[in-house]
Amino acid sequence: AQSVAQPEDQVNVAEGNPLTVKCTYSVSGNPYLFWYVQYPNRGLQFLLKYITGDNLVKGSYGFEAEFNKSQTSFHLKKPSALVSDSALYFCAVRGMNTGFQKLVFGTGTRLLVSP
Amino acid sequence: DAGVTQSPTHLIKTRGQHVTLRCSPISGHKSVSWYQQVLGQGPQFIFQYYEKEERGRGNFPDRFSARQFPNYSSELNVNALLLGDSALYLCASSLSGARNQPQHFGDGTRLSIL
Numbered sequence: 123a124q125s126v127a128q129p130e131d132q133v134n135v136a137e138g139n140p141l142t143v144k145c146t147y148s149v150s151g152n153p154y155l156f157w158y159v160q161y162p163n164r165g166l167q168f169l170l171k172y173i174t175g176d177n178l179v180k181g182s183y184g185f186e187a188e189f190n191k192s193q194t195s196f197h198l199k200k201p202s203a204l205v206s207d208s209a210l211y212f213c214a215v216r217g218m219n220t221g222f223q224k225l226v227f228g229t230g231t232r233l234l235v236s237p
Numbered sequence: 238d239a240g241v242t243q244s245p246t247h248l249i250k251t252r253g254q255h256v257t258l259r260c261s262p263i264s265g266h267k268s269v270s271w272y273q274q275v276l277g278q279g280p281q282f283i284f285q286y287y288e289k290e291e292r293g294r295g296n297f298p299d300r301f302s303a304r305q306f307p308n309y310s311s312e313l314n315v316n317a318l319l320l321g322d323s324a325l326y327l328c329a330s331s332l333s334g335a336r337n338q339p340q341h342f343g344d345g346t347r348l349s350i351l
Contacts, residue, residue: 126279154336154337156339158342163344164344164345165241165327165342165343165344165345166280166327166329166342167342168339168340168341168342171337171339173337212279212280214279216336222285222287222292222293222334222336223268223270223285223287223292223293223331223334223335223336223338223340224270224282224285224293224295225270225272225280225282225340226282227279227280227281228279229277229278229279230278230279
């Protein structure tokens with residue numbers, strides 16, 4: 123069975139500082155990994171994905187994520203946080219052995235960027 | 238270009254009623270998936286449809302059903318509503334049914350059961 127763990131309910135960071143939102147996954151075989159962001163009263167917005175290849179993936183709005191197979195992690199990072207980055211972030215996994223597009227999501231991490 | 242559009246945005250029903258939620262995918266997208274997001278949790282997969290056929294089903298009771306139309310829009314139907322069905326229902330579309338494709342989400346329908 124596939125699963126995702128986001129160990130931090132909330133991450134606090136000051137504007138201009140680097141941020142990291144953690145994600146670990148469990149899946150049979152190689153994973154497809156995704157990060158989404160959700161603003162209040164909105165749907166999920168796609169940030170980036172890891173399919174194969176380079177372990178450092180670059181996405182929208184200056185976000186990037188590092189895939190680490192040995193640690194089964196896919197942490198989201200940004201070099202310099204903005205107040206407007208404050209939102210709910212979800213990590214999701216899809217197994218390559220899955221016959222369809224089901225995404226399994228973590229419980230989300232709330233990012234709060236203070237001015 | 239328009240993103241994924243869902244209607245209605247909000248809906249209030251009572252226990253035992255039936256509800257139909259609608260979704261229009263991004264133009265050119267042929268795959269539609271439905272997710273349920275209960276407050277404080279991540280979305281849970283309900284269905285995926287591709288080329289008008291069901292491709293996958295999550296762990297939801299038979300009260301939940303869906304279909305996809307020739308124009309690739311989709312409906313989610315829920316019968317005999319329970320209080321626990323109160324949630325944000327999200328529709329997501331992707332270009333194809335391929336597993337490496339990202340899904341793009343609409344803003345959802347917030348369903349409240351009284």
